Amino acid sequence: MMDRIWQFLDGVGASSGVFTPQSVLLSLSLAFVLGQVLAWVYYYTHSGLSYSKSFVQSLILITVVVAMVMSTIGGSFVAAVGLMGALSIIRFRNIIKDTRDIAFMFCSLVIGMAAGSQRFAIAIVGTIVLSLIIIYLYIADFGTYKPHNGFLRFTFTGHVKPENPILAILKSDLPP
Numbered sequence: 519m520m521d522r523i524w525q526f527l528d529g530v531g532a533s534s535g536v537f538t539p540q541s542v543l544l545s546l547s548l549a550f551v552l553g554q555v556l557a558w559v560y561y562y563t564h565s566g567l568s569y570s571k572s573f574v575q576s577l578i579l580i581t582v583v584v585a586m587v588m589s590t591i592g593g594s595f596v597a598a599v600g601l602m603g604a605l606s607i608i609r610f611r612n613i614i615k616d617t618r619d620i621a622f623m624f625c626s627l628v629i630g631m632a633a634g635s636q637r638f639a640i641a642i643v644g645t646i647v648l649s650l651i652i653i654y655l656y657i658a659d660f661g662t663y664k665p666h667n668g669f670l671r672f673t674f675t676g677h678v679k680p681e682n683p684i685l686a687i688l689k690s691d692l693p694p
Contacts, residue, residue, distance in 0.1 A: 541636055542589045546582055549633035552645040553581030553626060559649045560622050563656035567669060568615065577622060581630040588634025 557577045591598045614620050625648050632641035655661070678684060 537589055537592045537636070542586075544638075545585050545589055545633050545636055548638060548641060549581045549585035549630050550578065552629050552633060552641055553578035555645050555649060556581065556622065556625055556629065559652050563652055565656075566616060566618075573619065577626045580623065580626045581633070584627050584630025585634030588631050 557574045560577060561574055614623065629641055629645055632638075632644060674684065
């Protein structure tokens with residue numbers, strides 16, 4: 519029984535090149551679930567100042583869209599070239615500033631490619647391994663050089679005069 523499940527997840531059906539409506543639905547559903555896993559890992563491990571809800575949602579959407587593209591291509595070189603030409607006219611106007619965000623975007627693309635080409639075992643195992651690596655890097659605080667960064671935001675009504683104690687506090691060199 520487990521051998522049959524593993525063979526199915528390993529993409530035995532994909533080697534025949536047959537993309538049935540059921541297999542495409544399974545590919546898209548798996549891409550959605552795995553995209554959510556990746557998005558949750560991003561949400562949990564994000565520590566920067568520029569968190570974006572739309573970026574987290576795009577991780578899920580990109581995974582599903584790429585799975586759909588891979589199902590559309592279905593092993594056809596002509597369809598792949600046609601889709602590349604059609605997709606080349608799309609321009610993304612958002613600048614991704616964090617290289618970690620680019621890595622998440624790439625992970626999303628690869629998971630979608632694996633799910634869409636019916637390589638389910640690669641998609642599942644790859645998502646699990648990538649998620650564990652990301653969580654390890656987050657928990658271990660790997661690569662941190664100076665972990666004492668801070669961001670202070672406050673609101674002050676009125677005018678700040680030179681003798682105001684707030685200015686003295688902001689200019690002081692407080693011990694750690």
